[in-house]
Amino acid sequence: MATTSMEETVPESPYCRDLEPVSRIRYKQLVSKYVGRDPYLMKMSEFSGEHTDLPTIEAVDITNYLVLQTSYYTKQQMKAYKSMEAYNFFVSGWVHNLGTKRLHDGYRLVFARVNHSQRANETPLKTWIIAKEDGEVIAAHCNCMAGLSESCSHVGAVLFSVEAGVKMRDIASCTTEQCKWLMPSHVKKVG
Ligand SMILES: [Zn+2]
Incomplete structure (x- = not known):
């Protein structure tokens, strides 16, 4: 699954960056859909x-x-x-x-x-x-x-x-x- 440009703009926490690719995409989708920012950066x-x-x-x-x-x-x-x-x-x-x-x-x-x-x-x-x-x-x-x-x-x-x-x-x-x-x-x- 390709990432959208919106997801690319969400800064990643070290936790997100270290996820394996499938989990990382799902994580970024969750964050952009519901939160807007990575909770680990709050x-x-x-x-x-x-x-x-x-x-x-x-x-x-x-x-x-x-x-x-x-x-x-x-x-x-x-x-x-x-x-x-x-x-x-x-x-x-x-x-x-x-x-x-x-x-x-x-x-x-x-x-x-x-x-x-x-x-x-x-x-x-x-x-x-x-x-x-x-x-x-x-x-x-x-x-x-x-x-x-x-x-x-x-x-x-x-x-x-x-x-x-x-x-x-x-x-x-x-x-x-x-x-x-x-x-x-x-x-x-x-x-
Ligand atoms: Zn735990």
């Missing part, structure tokens, strides 16, 4: 930490993406989600600096850092997700991978984090204390 300050900006990702959207769209997990694994690596990364608080950017036509870009492992000195991974406002997940990338799969445990962990944020947003009596844990370090890192 600053954290471009993202909002407000719950109100989150796409309404629910359990069904997570299953659709991880099972049906990317075949990363099987239905059986998804039923036992509490034993999944992705869910445990989320529960362990490995997802942080989660922020949302509003895109055109109601799309949302969610960006987060996810710890690589328990070793504190390792640079966290950078994971992003494109979703519709209503929660349908379009695509995702993580710099732990280089390929077409568009899914990994870190993407799963971010999806669970967004789902949790949406649930909290929907609790009318949500106190500041309850809401704070989702993005514990976001505020500090902005700027």
Whole structure:
């Protein structure tokens, strides 16, 4: 498939440049269609930490993406989600600096850092997700991978984090204390 001139004008992140050719074309198509700029070239300050900006990702959207769209997990694994690596990364608080950017036509870009492992000195991974406002997940990338799969445990962990944020947003009596844990370090890192 030939690249269009529009895609050529989108500056590439090192992550994009290192993808193998088919994945690289797909990546650039995604970026130019939904975002306009490579998310790996954005600053954290471009993202909002407000719950109100989150796409309404629910359990069904997570299953659709991880099972049906990317075949990363099987239905059986998804039923036992509490034993999944992705869910445990989320529960362990490995997802942080989660922020949302509003895109055109109601799309949302969610960006987060996810710890690589328990070793504190390792640079966290950078994971992003494109979703519709209503929660349908379009695509995702993580710099732990280089390929077409568009899914990994870190993407799963971010999806669970967004789902949790949406649930909290929907609790009318949500106190500041309850809401704070989702993005514990976001505020500090902005700027
Ligand atoms: Zn990953």
